[in-house]
Amino acid sequence: xxxxxxxxxxxxxxxxxxxxxxxxxxxxxxxxxxxxxxxxxxxxxxxxxxxxxxxxxxxxxxxxxxxxxxxxxxxxxxxxxxxxxxxxxxxxxxxxxxxxxxxxxxxxxxxxxxxxxxxxxxxxxxxxxxxxxxxxxxxxxxxxxxxxxxxxxxxxxxxxxxxxxxxxxxxxxxxxxxxxxxxxxxxxxxxxxxxxxxxxxxxxxxxxxxxxxxxxxxxxxxxxxxxxxxxxxxxxxxxxxxxxxxxxxxxxxxxxxxxxxxxxxxxxxxxxxxxxxxxxxxxxxxxxxxxxxx
Numbered sequence: 662x663x664x665x666x667x668x669x670x671x672x673x674x675x676x677x678x679x680x681x682x683x684x685x686x687x688x689x690x691x692x693x694x695x696x697x698x699x700x701x702x703x704x705x706x707x708x709x710x711x712x713x714x715x716x717x718x719x720x721x722x723x724x725x726x727x728x729x730x731x732x733x734x735x736x737x738x739x740x741x742x743x744x745x746x747x748x749x750x751x752x753x754x755x756x757x758x759x760x761x762x763x764x765x766x767x768x769x770x771x772x773x774x775x776x777x778x779x780x781x782x783x784x785x786x787x788x789x790x791x792x793x794x795x796x797x798x799x800x801x802x803x804x805x806x807x808x809x810x811x812x813x814x815x816x817x818x819x820x821x822x823x824x825x826x827x828x829x830x831x832x833x834x835x836x837x838x839x840x841x842x843x844x845x846x847x848x849x850x851x852x853x854x855x856x857x858x859x860x861x862x863x864x865x866x867x868x869x870x871x872x873x874x875x876x877x878x879x880x881x882x883x884x885x886x887x888x889x890x891x892x893x894x895x896x897x898x899x900x901x902x903x904x905x906x907x908x909x910x911x912x913x914x915x916x917x918x919x920x921x922x923x924x925x926x927x928x929x930x931x932x933x934x935x936x937x938x939x940x941x942x943x944x945x946x947x948x949x950x951x952x953x954x955x
Contacts, residue, residue: 744943
């Protein structure tokens with residue numbers, strides 16, 4: 662199937678859509694890109710596009726040219742007791758190699774779930790120390806709405822030997838979080854629904870939330886069409902609830918899936934100290950030695 666090319670959109674135009682200039686990679690590229698931006702870079706060998714649509718069959722039916730498929734469960738490892746964890750160093754090496762990601766690779770991730778799956782890989786890449794990752798705003802739906810072509814051709818990926826430099830400061834353990842619950846310089850964001858937050862909906866042995874956590878349902882980040890709300894609106898959403906850039910912000914949900922979306926938005930807003938509680942409520946809600954609030 663022929664691919665229709667569209668010229669590169671200017672960053673100024675992107676900033677106008679988002680409500681202000683977004684934070685950028687070190688080399689000047691944004692964390693959130695639109696379909697036209699990506700269309701202008703399909704031939705760039707430094708770009709690796711990762712398709713994370715929910716069903717593999719949808720990828721096989723047609724995907725952005727050059728995109729390699731990754732299921733969200735391949736960016737996280739199932740834990741026998743419930744929930745997921747980040748890949749280990751060696752598992753990360755294999756993941757990066759499979760995707761053909763190298764230190765200078767510009768990774769653009771998309772899905773069909775409002776960036777939910779893409780954000781999980783973004784979080785994983787940040788923990789691995791990879792600094793050039795972005796999400797396609799609006800995902801697969803936005804690409805098609807823009808009238809851009811798709812293909813069924815599978816890309817040939819040359820395995821990379823990229824050894825990640827793990828960023829321990831991007832991940833919090835239960836013990837680390839527990840030790841700082843009364844620290845005014847810490848803010849905890851619960852990305853679950855209000856029913857889960859209050860304990861009305863039970864997904865672990867105990868219901869409720871981490872004491873002091875503020876509930877910001879991840880879906881509040883999105884417009885009706887699955888694109889991200891303007892930066893000004895996102896910033897107001899968090900600042901109004903006391904989640905300010907001067908604090909270390911820890912995000913969590915049930916499995917750090919929805920909370921990775923929160924992590925991404927806070928990084929997009931330029932918050933310098935954002936951390937993910939990877940084991941999230943699947944651990945906290947099942948451990949009797951940890952405090953809860955309702």
